[in-house]
Amino acid sequence: MTQEIDLREDIGEVLLTEEQIQGKVRELGARISDDYRGRRLTLVSVLKGSLPFMADLMRAIDIPVRIDLMEVSSYGGTATESSGLVRILKDLSASIADEDVLIVDDIIDTGLTLNYLIRYLRGKNPATLRICTLLDKPARRLVEIPVDYTGFIIPDRFVVGYGLDYGEFYRNLRVVGVLRPEVYTEVAPE
C-alpha cells in the first residue's frame, strides 16, 4: 500500500481560491472575445505552467481560436543549463504570420522569459502580438513588459498551484497558494 501524499499540506496560505480563479478566467475570456470579435485569434501558451490557464481560458472564449504551444528552457533548469542561452524546447507548430496572436502565460515576475519570447515571436511577423497573464508579480520585474490582460496582481510571495510548480510538483492544485518556506528550505528541488 502506498502512502498518500497531500500536497495541500505544503501550502501555508491560499492566495486564490478555485472560484476566484475561474471567475477571473471567465472575465478575461469575455474581454478577449469582445476585443477580437470578427477576427481570427491564435492563443500561444507557454508550457508548462500556463497549461491549466490555457485550457480554461480557451473554453471561456466564444470566438474561433487556434491554439499553439511553446516551451523554453529555464535558467538553472539543469546543472548544464546554468550557462549558455535559453533554448526553444518546443516551437510553434504552425505559422503565425499575419495572425492576431495572444501569448497566454501563467505568471510574469522578472519578465525575462516573456521578453525573450516576445522578441522571438515578433520575428515570425504576426499581425498583432499581445499578452495575457493570469498572475502578475510586479515587485520582481526586471524587464518592463506591457501586459494587455492581467488576471491578478499578486504580492511578492512564492506561489504554486494551477500550473505553477516547485520542483515540478504542485502544478495540479486547483488553487494558487503560498508555499510554506520550510518546504523549499528543507528540501532542495531536483
Next chain:
Amino acid sequence: MTPSFAHASEAEMARILDFYAVRWVYEPHTFPILWNLEGEVVESFSPDFWLPDLDCYLEMTTLRQKLVRKKNRKLRRLRELYPAVTVKLFYARDFRALMLKYGKLALVDALSGSSGQTTPPRGSTSTLPIDAPAVLDVAIPAVPAAASAARPRQRALPAAPAPEGTR
C-alpha cells in the same frame, strides 16, 4: 571576456541576463550625486548593470543591511538629480527569490553578503571595447576623472534570438 565583478552575485546575474539574451554593460556610467563647495564631486553612484535595450540600470544589493541603507540613500539622491534615469534596485531578498525560482537556492548563502565579494575590485580590468552609450538624454554633470578613466566593460550578445529551428 568576462569583466571582473565586484561581487559573485553580479556574476550570477550576468549569467542570467546572458541566458535570456538581454544585453548588458557592467558599470558603464558614474553619476555624481554630491559636490563640495568647490564644486568637486565627493560622492558618486555607479549602477552595476546598464541594460541598453531596456534603457535601464540594475543595481545589485546583496550586502548587509547597514550598507543597503547607504545604497538606498544614494539611490534616492540619484533619482532626485536624474529623474529620467531608471534604476532597478535588486535586494538580497530579490536575489534569493530568483535563485529559488531557478532551483539554485543553495547558491544564496555562498553568494550573499560580504562572503560573496571574492573577485578583484571593479575597474581593475578592461575587456571589450564599447561604443559610448548614447541613451542618456539627461544632463549629467561631469564625471570625475578617476571614474571616467575606467573603461566600461561590455559583453556583446546578439540582439535577437537565433532563427527558428536552430535552438
